[in-house]
Amino acid sequence: MPQPTPSPEPPAPRRPADPRTPDPAPAAAAAHPSPPDGGVQPIGPVGAVPGPAPAAPPPAPAVPPRARRTATAPARRPRTPRPPQVRAARVGAGLAALSLLLLQGGLLTGAGGVPLWTAAPLWSASATLATLAGVVPFAGRLLPAVRRRPDAAWQVAAAGLTGTAVFWVLVVLPRVDTDRGFVLTAALAALGAALWVAPGRDGG
DSSP states (O other): OOOOOOOOOOOOOOOOOOTTTHHHHHHHHHHHHHOTSSOOOOOOOOOOOOOOOOOOOOOOOOOOHHHHHHSSSSOOOOOOOOOHHHHHHHHHHHHHHHHHHHHHHHHHSOOTTTOOHHHHHHHHHHHHHHHTTTTTOTTTTTTTTHHHHHHHHHHHHHHHHHHHHHHIIIIIIITTTTTHHHHHHHHHHHHHHHHHSSTTHHHH
């Protein structure tokens, strides 16, 4: 008995293409162009030919710590030497101050327990004033007139030295062999040395 042959199914109806939807075939063809005849695909111009890597710069030489401190430390200004007149004025001021201290020490030293400030107060006061006059040439910072007329200041100091010498001859010399005589003699010598180096001694 013959078998019945099945009838073929009718094809499914095709959906009409949407005109607003782009066809992907042209875009795929543009993204992947077909190689030309021969099978070689051009790759475009070569930007740069790779070469050997540049050599590393040599390491900087090591600087010793002392040289580094010397290079970074600011340069010191050379010291300006002081003129001889300035040094002489400082030495003279020190001698004049020493003379005044020695004089007061001698006046306060008593011969037999009695100091000269008690035994002869007028002589002691005059000797003190005369020694203070010997300090005048070195008081230029306090007295502007001394800076303007150093020769006149030196003459005042010379007068003070003369008064101190008179005091030494009349009061100290009769008992110069005592400790008080030694101290007062040293005071007179220090005052004389101060006037020797004082500014204005040469009349300038």
